[in-house]
Amino acid sequence: MTMKPVFKKTKGLTEKATHYCPGCTHGIIHRVVAEVLEEMDVLEDTIGVASVGCSVMTYEYFNCDMTQSAHGRAPAVATGIKRVLPDRIVFTYQGDGDLAAIGISEAIHAAARGENITIIFVNNAIYGMTGGQMAPTTLIGQKTITSPEGRESVSQGLPMRVSEMIATLDGAAYIERVSSHDVPHIAKMKKAIKKAFEIQKKGLGFTMIEVLSTCPTNWGIDAIESLEWVKENMIPVYPLKVFKNLEEVK
Amino acid sequence: MAKLLMKGNEVIAEAAVKAGCRYFFGYPITPQNELVTYMAKRLPEVGGVFLQAESEIAAINMVYGAAGTGARVMTSTSSPGYSLKQEGISYLSGAELPAVICNISRGGPGLGNIQPAQSDYFQATRGGGHGDYYLPVFAPASLQEVADLMGDAFDVADKYRTPVLILADGVLGQMMEPVEFSDKVVEELPKKDWATTGTRGDGGPKIITSLDLDIGGLEAHNSRLKDKFENITKNEIRYEEYEIEDAEYILVAYGSVARIAMSAIKLARKAGIKVGLIRPITLWPYPQEPFIKTRDKVKGYMSVEMSAGQMVEDVRLAVNGHAPVSFYGRNGGVIPTHEEIYEKIVQLSGGVKA
Amino acid sequence: MGERVVFEELLCKSCSLCISVCPKNIIYISNRLNEKGYLAATVENQDECISCAKCAMICPDSVITVFRPEVKREARRS
Numbered sequence: 001m002t003m004k005p006v007f008k009k010t011k012g013l014t015e016k017a018t019h020y021c022p023g024c025t026h027g028i029i030h031r032v033v034a035e036v037l038e039e040m041d042v043l044e045d046t047i048g049v050a051s052v053g054c055s056v057m058t059y060e061y062f063n064c065d066m067t068q069s070a071h072g073r074a075p076a077v078a079t080g081i082k083r084v085l086p087d088r089i090v091f092t093y094q095g096d097g098d099l100a101a102i103g104i105s106e107a108i109h110a111a112a113r114g115e116n117i118t119i120i121f122v123n124n125a126i127y128g129m130t131g132g133q134m135a136p137t138t139l140i141g142q143k144t145i146t147s148p149e150g151r152e153s154v155s156q157g158l159p160m161r162v163s164e165m166i167a168t169l170d171g172a173a174y175i176e177r178v179s180s181h182d183v184p185h186i187a188k189m190k191k192a193i194k195k196a197f198e199i200q201k202k203g204l205g206f207t208m209i210e211v212l213s214t215c216p217t218n219w220g221i222d223a224i225e226s227l228e229w230v231k232e233n234m235i236p237v238y239p240l241k242v243f244k245n246l247e248e249v250k
Numbered sequence: 251m252a253k254l255l256m257k258g259n260e261v262i263a264e265a266a267v268k269a270g271c272r273y274f275f276g277y278p279i280t281p282q283n284e285l286v287t288y289m290a291k292r293l294p295e296v297g298g299v300f301l302q303a304e305s306e307i308a309a310i311n312m313v314y315g316a317a318g319t320g321a322r323v324m325t326s327t328s329s330p331g332y333s334l335k336q337e338g339i340s341y342l343s344g345a346e347l348p349a350v351i352c353n354i355s356r357g358g359p360g361l362g363n364i365q366p367a368q369s370d371y372f373q374a375t376r377g378g379g380h381g382d383y384y385l386p387v388f389a390p391a392s393l394q395e396v397a398d399l400m401g402d403a404f405d406v407a408d409k410y411r412t413p414v415l416i417l418a419d420g421v422l423g424q425m426m427e428p429v430e431f432s433d434k435v436v437e438e439l440p441k442k443d444w445a446t447t448g449t450r451g452d453g454g455p456k457i458i459t460s461l462d463l464d465i466g467g468l469e470a471h472n473s474r475l476k477d478k479f480e481n482i483t484k485n486e487i488r489y490e491e492y493e494i495e496d497a498e499y500i501l502v503a504y505g506s507v508a509r510i511a512m513s514a515i516k517l518a519r520k521a522g523i524k525v526g527l528i529r530p531i532t533l534w535p536y537p538q539e540p541f542i543k544t545r546d547k548v549k550g551y552m553s554v555e556m557s558a559g560q561m562v563e564d565v566r567l568a569v570n571g572h573a574p575v576s577f578y579g580r581n582g583g584v585i586p587t588h589e590e591i592y593e594k595i596v597q598l599s600g601g602v603k604a
Numbered sequence: 605m606g607e608r609v610v611f612e613e614l615l616c617k618s619c620s621l622c623i624s625v626c627p628k629n630i631i632y633i634s635n636r637l638n639e640k641g642y643l644a645a646t647v648e649n650q651d652e653c654i655s656c657a658k659c660a661m662i663c664p665d666s667v668i669t670v671f672r673p674e675v676k677r678e679a680r681r682s
Contacts, residue, residue, distance in 0.1 A: 006657050007657040007670040047446045049315070057463075060457070066456075069311060069314065070311060081315040083301060222620075
């Protein structure tokens with residue numbers, strides 16, 4: 001009886017094993033982005049921009065040309081690439097510290113310009129690489145090493161809903177928030193990421209997919225509980241929805 | 251090509267276009283606005299791309315992206331904006347990406363003012379950002395020299411895979427002078443196999459990064475960069491000498507101040523004082539030769555700058571104690587007159603013999 | 605019958621996400637320590653696997669390859 005492969009590792013990822021913590025959903029999101037690029041047969045026309053955070057070494061994992069940008073500046077780097085090579089696919093892969101804190105200006109203005117790039121925005125409500133500090137997306141009451149008593153709104157601000165914010169910009173063509181916390185949602189994530197890259201390929205403007213993600217190590221709970229934590233605590237604050245779809249508007 | 255009467259900022263922009271620059275990411279800041287304005291009109295005419303960024307930080311990172319594709323790319327700014335670009339320039343140097351950056355410097359520190367100054371010298375010649383690196387720094391003194399140097403700036407950037415700085419000041423940026431561009435057309439640039447343009451048809455994925463978490467790896471990278479900087483120092487120093495053969499005193503000045511110093515020298519020569527000028531054209535790598543061959547003959551050097559005294563330190567390094575080095579400078583956008591420099595020369599040389 | 609699900613044990617980080625989604629509950633953490641110091645996940649009775657690939661879809665490290673027996677066309681028609 002010959003066996004037919006139903007699921008195998010995508011050619012969009014290199015052979016390099018990732019450095020991510022056990023159960024961290026960065027790995028899932030990488031795989032989904034890589035599968036989409038492979039299935040669209042654009043791997044050879046794609047240039048990815050790695051940001052700074054846990055995913056800083058993502059340029060070793062995606063099997064396409066990659067460049068490493070300064071913390072928060074990936075959308076600007078991507079803009080520079082896309083303006084020189086308008087027929088290539090350009091994406092950035094950024095965490096919430098990189099995009100929502102230091103890099104929010106670059107993200108907003110890339111969207112405001114309708115820059116034809118795709119941003120993969122991974123939101124796990126914490127700074128992972130540097131040991132678990134509060135991020136702009138940290139939830140109220142969520143304990144981090146810089147909100148030890150739990151984030152408290154008066155002095156530490158309130159969670160930032162980036163997708164809703166950026167969706168108000170006319171230059172944004174497709175903005176959706178998805179999640180990585182279970183298999184059905186991973187399938188939806190893939191559909192959303194594919195849609196974003198297809199819209200970029202049609203040159204219709206700025207696309208961003210925000211993916212709710214986990215951080216077992218800095219949340220201090222195990223990998224399976226982390227998925228549960230996303231569902232129970234993050235989704236109520238960060239609803240999963242399509243916030244902008246230019247194609248519907250037309 | 252015919253002579254054109256043009257404003258400095260526009261000469262810089264046109265010279266860049268003639269040198270094959272097709273991508274420019276800028277941001278408004280006085281006194282370099284005309285450069286950005288000119289590029290906005292000109293680049294589309296030559297099939298290039300002009301983009302006004304939301305900040306100097308975004309602009310230098312756009313340059314990083316465009317440089318990564320192998321294109322000839324430029325940005326320009328003025329002192330406060332140049333400070334904002336330091337991290338980006340450190341990344342350009344670390345990732346070994348060619349680009350040309352202009353700083354039309356102005357009074358500082360802080361918001362300072364919009365008049366000309368040379369008080370960014372240290373920032374320009376000591377890398378400016380974090381980590382061990384230098385930038386080749388070209389300091390033109392006339393608009394014709396801007397036109398002549400721009401091709402070299404882009405060639406040096408490509409040849410050594412490094413960002414290059416054009417350091418001028420508000421005087422050069424705002425003044426008008428006749429300029430003749432060479433009609434040398436930049437031929438097809440050699441393909442940069444390290445560029446991230448997509449892997450279709452050219453082998454495996456390429457990676458542009460300045461990160462190396464393996465300490466041995468980063469040290470090796472640093473030593474490769476060190477070799478590069480030594481190579482640039484060996485091959486790319488440029489300077490000009492003016493009447494130093496018989497000089498008893500030598501002024502040291504660059505950019506617009508060098509021209510004022512020449513007028514002061516003419517006055518002093520008339521009054522019988524043997525004084526000359528050393529004019530560095532590259533501020534990094536700084537010329538040593540003209541000092542080595544004069545430091546045992548002259549009675550003293552005087553560095554003349556629109557700053558509180560920065561290049562004077564490089565003069566002292568080059569003179570290495572062989573002769574006294576003094577300084578005269580004006581700040582805050584005040585441009586020294588040739589008469590006041592002449593007075594200083596007289597003072598330095600112990601007065602004019604009746 | 606060939607194996608339906610194959611674990612590249614060297615890549616496994618013992619995170620157990622696959623275990624949490626397997627509808628047949630046949631995945632478990634083996635006692636085989638891999639080079640990185642993780643006990644690799646594995647499947648013993650392959651015949652209970654239905655090749656749904658949920659394990660592979662949630663695995664962050666592309667450890668799992670899933671196969672399905674190829675049903676010959678004639679066999680089905682008879």
